Amino acid sequence: MTMTETTQPSRRALLKGAAAGLVVGFHLPGRDALAQATTTAATTPEINAWVVIRPDDTVVIRMARSEMGQGTRTGLVQMIAEELHCDWSKIVTEYVTPGQSLARNRAWGNFQTAGSQGIRQSQDYVRRAGATARVMLINAAAAEWQATPEHCVAKDSVVTHRPTGRTLRYGQLAAAAARQTPPAAVTLKDPKDWTVIGTSRPRLDTADKTTGKLVYGSDLKMPGMLLAASQQCPVFGGKVKSFDAAKVRNMAGVRHVVQAGDNAVAVIADTYWQAKTALDALPVEWDYGPNRNVSSDTIAAMLREGLNASEAFVGNTNGDAKAAIAAAPRKIEATYGYPFQNHAPMEPMNATVVWTPTRCDVWCPTQNGEAALAATAAAAGLPQTACDVHRVDLGGGFGRRTTHDWLTQAVLIAKQVPGVPIKTLWSREEDMVQGRYHPVTMCKMSAGLDASGNLTGLHMRISGQSILAYVFPTALQNGRDAATFQGLNPTGAEGQFGYTIPNLLIDHAMRNTHVPPHFWRGVNHNQNAIYIECFMDEMAHATGQDPLAFRRKLMGNHPKHLAVLNAVAERIGWDKPAPQGVFRGIAQQMGFGSYVAAAAEVSVDAAGKLKIHRIVAATDCGVAVNPRQIEMQVEGSFSYGLSALLYGECTVKDGAIVETNFDTYDVLRLAEMPPVETIVMPSGGFWGGVGEPTIMVAAPAVLNAIFAATGKRIRQVPLKDQDLKRA
Amino acid sequence: MVRLNVNGRMVEVAASPDTPLLWALREQIGLTGTKYGCGIAQCGACTVHVDGQPVRACSMPISAFTSNQKIITIEGLSPDGMHPVQVAWRELDVPQCGYCQSGMIMAAAALLAEKRNPTDAEIDAAMTNICRCGTYNRVRAGIKQAAQTRQG
Numbered sequence: 001m002t003m004t005e006t007t008q009p010s011r012r013a014l015l016k017g018a019a020a021g022l023v024v025g026f027h028l029p030g031r032d033a034l035a036q037a038t039t040t041a042a043t044t045p046e047i048n049a050w051v052v053i054r055p056d057d058t059v060v061i062r063m064a065r066s067e068m069g070q071g072t073r074t075g076l077v078q079m080i081a082e083e084l085h086c087d088w089s090k091i092v093t094e095y096v097t098p099g100q101s102l103a104r105n106r107a108w109g110n111f112q113t114a115g116s117q118g119i120r121q122s123q124d125y126v127r128r129a130g131a132t133a134r135v136m137l138i139n140a141a142a143a144e145w146q147a148t149p150e151h152c153v154a155k156d157s158v159v160t161h162r163p164t165g166r167t168l169r170y171g172q173l174a175a176a177a178a179r180q181t182p183p184a185a186v187t188l189k190d191p192k193d194w195t196v197i198g199t200s201r202p203r204l205d206t207a208d209k210t211t212g213k214l215v216y217g218s219d220l221k222m223p224g225m226l227l228a229a230s231q232q233c234p235v236f237g238g239k240v241k242s243f244d245a246a247k248v249r250n251m252a253g254v255r256h257v258v259q260a261g262d263n264a265v266a267v268i269a270d271t272y273w274q275a276k277t278a279l280d281a282l283p284v285e286w287d288y289g290p291n292r293n294v295s296s297d298t299i300a301a302m303l304r305e306g307l308n309a310s311e312a313f314v315g316n317t318n319g320d321a322k323a324a325i326a327a328a329p330r331k332i333e334a335t336y337g338y339p340f341q342n343h344a345p346m347e348p349m350n351a352t353v354v355w356t357p358t359r360c361d362v363w364c365p366t367q368n369g370e371a372a373l374a375a376t377a378a379a380a381g382l383p384q385t386a387c388d389v390h391r392v393d394l395g396g397g398f399g400r401r402t403t404h405d406w407l408t409q410a411v412l413i414a415k416q417v418p419g420v421p422i423k424t425l426w427s428r429e430e431d432m433v434q435g436r437y438h439p440v441t442m443c444k445m446s447a448g449l450d451a452s453g454n455l456t457g458l459h460m461r462i463s464g465q466s467i468l469a470y471v472f473p474t475a476l477q478n479g480r481d482a483a484t485f486q487g488l489n490p491t492g493a494e495g496q497f498g499y500t501i502p503n504l505l506i507d508h509a510m511r512n513t514h515v516p517p518h519f520w521r522g523v524n525h526n527q528n529a530i531y532i533e534c535f536m537d538e539m540a541h542a543t544g545q546d547p548l549a550f551r552r553k554l555m556g557n558h559p560k561h562l563a564v565l566n567a568v569a570e571r572i573g574w575d576k577p578a579p580q581g582v583f584r585g586i587a588q589q590m591g592f593g594s595y596v597a598a599a600a601e602v603s604v605d606a607a608g609k610l611k612i613h614r615i616v617a618a619t620d621c622g623v624a625v626n627p628r629q630i631e632m633q634v635e636g637s638f639s640y641g642l643s644a645l646l647y648g649e650c651t652v653k654d655g656a657i658v659e660t661n662f663d664t665y666d667v668l669r670l671a672e673m674p675p676v677e678t679i680v681m682p683s684g685g686f687w688g689g690v691g692e693p694t695i696m697v698a699a700p701a702v703l704n705a706i707f708a709a710t711g712k713r714i715r716q717v718p719l720k721d722q723d724l725k726r727a
Numbered sequence: 728m729v730r731l732n733v734n735g736r737m738v739e740v741a742a743s744p745d746t747p748l749l750w751a752l753r754e755q756i757g758l759t760g761t762k763y764g765c766g767i768a769q770c771g772a773c774t775v776h777v778d779g780q781p782v783r784a785c786s787m788p789i790s791a792f793t794s795n796q797k798i799i800t801i802e803g804l805s806p807d808g809m810h811p812v813q814v815a816w817r818e819l820d821v822p823q824c825g826y827c828q829s830g831m832i833m834a835a836a837a838l839l840a841e842k843r844n845p846t847d848a849e850i851d852a853a854m855t856n857i858c859r860c861g862t863y864n865r866v867r868a869g870i871k872q873a874a875q876t877r878q879g
Contacts, residue, residue: 069824069860202820209825210813212760212801216826219759227754252743273742273750346764346772346826346859395762395826396859428765628820632865636823639861662769662857671851673863 045178047136049096049107050080050129057157057171059086062096064108065118066367067205068345068394068401069636070691071629072118074203078625079123082189082196083130086170087157093204098369099388111369114402114519116592116689119625123687124188131186133177140176141168191623191684200628205393216395217365218350222421225352226255228413229275230266230424231284232434235655236514238289239263248278257282260412268417272425291514291655299513299652300337303442306463306509307335313510315485319503324457328448332542334535336445336715338527340657341438341648342665343520347395348431349406352423353414355380360387360411365394367401375404379411398640399519403436403471432665433657436518437650439465441527445535448503453543455554457503460488460531465517466510467524484508486524487591487696488532493686495525495591498561499536499554515652521640522695525591530717533587533700538713547704548574548586560620560683561588564597567618567679572599582613585704589696594621594688598638598697600674602705608725612642612674612702617694619679622686631678634694638676641698643668649718666720730794733758734803737794744790748782749773751789752800760801760829764857771856774830774837775800781837781853801829804836811873812836821869823860830856835870844874 044060046052052060061080067073073093081088101108109125110117134154141159142149151162157170170177191197208214233239243265245257253274258266265284269275306312325331351364353376360380366372369389377384394401410424426434441464448457466481475481487495488506497506520526540550548569555562565588569575578584581603588597601614617634624630647666651658659665699717707713711727729740731748733756740746740755747766752758752775761784764772768786775784776799777792792798804810812835815821822828831854838845838853845853850867858866 069822071823202817203822205825206817206820206822207808209822209828210816210832211804211808212758212829214825215759216762218763219753221757221759271742271750271754273746273754344859346762346770346824346857348763394824396824398859425763428763428767632820632823632862635864636861639863640859643859661767662765663767667857667859668863669857670854670863670866673861673867676864 045175047133047174047177048129048182049104050126051084051133053170053174055171055174057087057090057169059084059091059157059170061091061093062108063093064096064101064111064369065122066113066369066391066394066397068113068367068397070118070633071203071626072113073205074201075119075625075629076122076126077204078196078201079119079126080130082194083127084134085154085156088201090157091204095391097388097390098373099384101370102373102384112371112402113367113397114399116691116693120593120687120689127188128186131188132182135183135186136177136180137170137173139180140173144168144176197623197625200626215392216347217352217363217392218347218395218425220352220363220392220423222352225421225423226268226270226417227272227275228266228268228410228422228424229272229279229427230260230264230409230413231279231430232264233286233288234433235286235288235291236516237291239287240265241285241287243285244283248282251278251281254278256417258413258416260409264409266413266424268413268422276427288655294514294655295653296651299440302511302513303440303463306511307442307444307461309463309509311509312461312507313480314505314507315482316488316490316497316506317504319457321457321459321503321505324503325446325448325459328456329451330449330543332447332449332539334445334538334713334715335442336531336534337442338438338440338530338717339648340440340515340650340652341520341644342432342435342650343398343400344432344665344667345394345396345398345400348426348428350423350425351407351410352421353410354419354421355411355414356418358382358386361390362407362411363390363392364407365392365401366404366407367394367397371402372404372407375407376411379408380415398521399523400436402519405436428662429660432660435650435657436516438520438526439467439517439524441465443527443531445531447535447539449539449543453545455501455539458501460506461509462507463509464511466512467517467519469510469512470516471518479510481508481510484524487528487589494593498558498588498590499551500557501554514655515657522692525589525696526641526644526699529587529589529696530700530703533589533697534703534713534715537585537704537707541707551588560595561590563683564588564595564618564620564681567681568597568599568616571616571677571679572601574599583705583708585701585706585708587697587700587704591696592689592693593686594619594690594693596693596697598694598701600701600705602702602709604706604709604724604726606725608723610706610719610724612672615674615676615701617676617678617697618681619690619694620681620683621688621690622682622684624680624682627680630680630690633690634678635676637692637694638698639668639673641695642672642702645699645702645717646672646719649721729789729792731789731792731798732794732796733798734800740789742789745788747785748775748787748789748792748798749784752784758800758802762826762829764827769857770827771834772827772830774833774856776833776837779837779840781834801833804833810836811876812839812869815869815872815876819865819869819872821862821865823862827856827858831858831862831866835866835873838870839873839877843877845870
């Protein structure tokens with residue numbers, strides 16, 4: 001490994017006198033690092049914060065959002081390329097650092113890569129950056145030719161002067177373009193003129209993933225680097241009481257045995273395997289704290305109490321649901337539940353840190369560079385301006401890498417060996433028991449129906465954890481966690497309820513425990529969609545109505561919700577009989593700004609074994625930036641969502657998480673993955689997410705099909721704990 | 728000192744004999760394409776070939792190998808990334824985050840070496856690697872496309 005500059009002070013930053021750019025770093029192999037290593041301020045000034053063009057015509061597009069497999073790199077490049085009119089084959093990307101952004105008054109905006117926001121929340125300003133750069137390149141060419149810019153056109157990284165046919169390449173123009181005054185305003189293309197957005201471009205980053213060349217955080221190597229293996233108190237909130245370092249200090253490769261914060265110990269060694277071997281042999285006594293008596297049973301009892309509690313936060317209400325239900329001739333009630341689940345990305349948590357008394361740099365996979373910088377500075381005891389976060393692509397995120405407890409720990413470990421790069425890597429076991437979990441909830445659904453089977457009143461009482469209460473308590477509204485009601489909101493562009501019900505009450509009895517909840521792909525939609533969509537099915541069956549027809553009666557005011565539902569019903573052949581022994585279920589939900597629906601075909605054999613034969617999914621995400629990438633995200637959402645439905649459960653015993661690896665926390669394998677038919681049906685006029693929405697409907701569609709197949713209503717996830725034999 | 732034959736070259740590994748092959752590959756030999764995912768042979772991210780057979784390197788100590796056994800990692804699967812499985816993977820955009828894909832590709836290549844044209848049931852049985860992003864359907868399609876390429 002050679003030392004090289006990884007970040008360059010930009011011309012503009014230097015002009016501002018800002019201290020951008022840390023001229024210490026390590027060369028990392030891979031596309032981004034290559035771009036970083038060969039981009040020099042002297043020869044290649046940026047055209048703007050997002051676009052650098054080198055003399056050889058290479059177009060460097062900078063990224064604030066993180067790539068974790070969701071395809072945001074390719075999608076964001078499509079945004080910029082659409083307006084920049086550059087040669088697609090000459091594009092490379094590089095991550096900017098949050099430290100650079102901080103020094104330039106957040107020139108790159110939000111780094112958060114979560115909530116299916118990467119593209120939809122940055123599409124406007126990155127397209128404007130591309131358009132601005134194009135105008136500056138054209139103006140530079142016009143100036144060179146002493147021509148009027150209106151007579152020049154840009155295409156495939158070449159500016160042509162139409163009257164004379166003269167041409168200049170972007171690489172030839174870049175330096176002059178960088179000196180142009182940026183236009184005060186640019187007009188973005190009309191969507192009907194798009195040639196890049198809306199096309200199924202292959203991903204820009206696939207090749208290195210097929211040869212083992214892509215360097216993930218866990219693969220990083222640095223001169224003189226040492227490796228750390230760590231263990232935290234297995235009970236959340238517990239602390240280290242004591243540990244006997246002398247027992248392992250003489251083991252092979254061991255350099256240091258340290259405590260990190262008040263709750264963890266770590267062994268630092270020449271190699272990770274040596275560190276882990278010594279850590280496993282290290283005697284540690286824990287002060288388990290006040291939660292040693294908490295178990296899945298005590299948590300369930302707390303949630304059950306909340307189902308009937310008199311006090312609850314209201315998420316959506318109209319009319320008088322309780323009175324309507326009380327007066328109804330037909331009442332239906334059912335209680336559902338959703339467990340803790342671990343994100344379990346394939347790459348365990350890790351970070352590489354160099355700490356000195358005046359400076360701290362970290363290299364890590366994170367879904368939010370700015371939050372990582374804040375965590376680094378806090379743990380390092382340094383101002384953010386004396387720290388930076390150098391990102392690498394993530395080996396999966398799913399929400400786990402939006403929070404930085406693991407990074408805090410890695411900095412606290414490295415701080416004890418100043419000047420030495422220390423890579424802290426969690427074992428799978430540590431990753432499993434020190435997760436930030438899908439929140440645990442229960443839900444009591446109560447309905448009143450009239451003699452004709454019309455729904456007259458619905459009360460949905462959610463009881464359970466609040467993510468915001470744990471993660472962002474300042475975001476609570478007088479104690480209420482609005483995020484609990486994802487997909488159940490009366491209005492809004494993010495996650496609107498798709499039914500009009502004359503008397504409705506959706507409320508939340510917040511019941512928190514010590515197991516930390518977090519955003520988990522799909523977040524609160526995962527349970528909310530099961531609760532509402534399975535209960536819709538229950539009400540239809542209980543009153544002898546077709547589940548699709550029953551829903552349609554309530555969806556007249558929700559044409560976009562209904563359109564995706566109709567699309568999957570039509571594709572699956574809802575009005576025709578299913579194949580012999582095969583049964584169907586449907587579900588719909590709106591979330592992350594998109595409308596999605598699914599239809600599933602399943603069979604359950606005499607022994608109770610489930611087979612999912614076919615899934616049809618429809619997505620209206622407003623604008624479909626890359627249809628193939630959307631298909632991949634829909635397939636991935638089913639894989640993740642069906643894993644959660646079939647197997648996903650973390651249980652609690654003696655205050656600690658019981659499941660420690662994939663042998664006890666199983667996930668969907670290839671043999672169980674059904675064929676997925678994806679209908680991408682963008683209706684235009686809005687930008688919805690695609691990374692998460694489909695996961696919302698995966699479980700309820702399959703659960704409803706299981707009921708059709710067996711007559712059994714499964715109301716508790718996961719299925720591994722349930723007997724599916726025909727009732 | 729344990730001698731191993733990795734990607735066609737002999738390497739001497741200065742590690743304790745009970746060191747798993749995975750960690751010797753990653754830390755002593757410097758081949759980080761083979762990934763750590765679980766450490767208990769569940770996920771397959773560490774799959775390599777030993778004399779052509781897929782092996783989960785996290786659960787095999789280096790002392791279990793002789794220098795006559797040919798170990799191939801993702802870096803040695805092909806000199807230029809043009810193994811039919813790698814080509815199919817790129818054509819179909821199989822990877823998402825990519826972390827499990829070294830293991831997926833090695834498992835798929837071993838399957839195709841054994842069966843020229845595997846059935847769906849054979850793919851189901853052979854491909855037990857875990858992917859959390861959800862590439863399974865494209866993995867299946869990629870194996871079939873690679874099989875066709877080989878026969879074409």
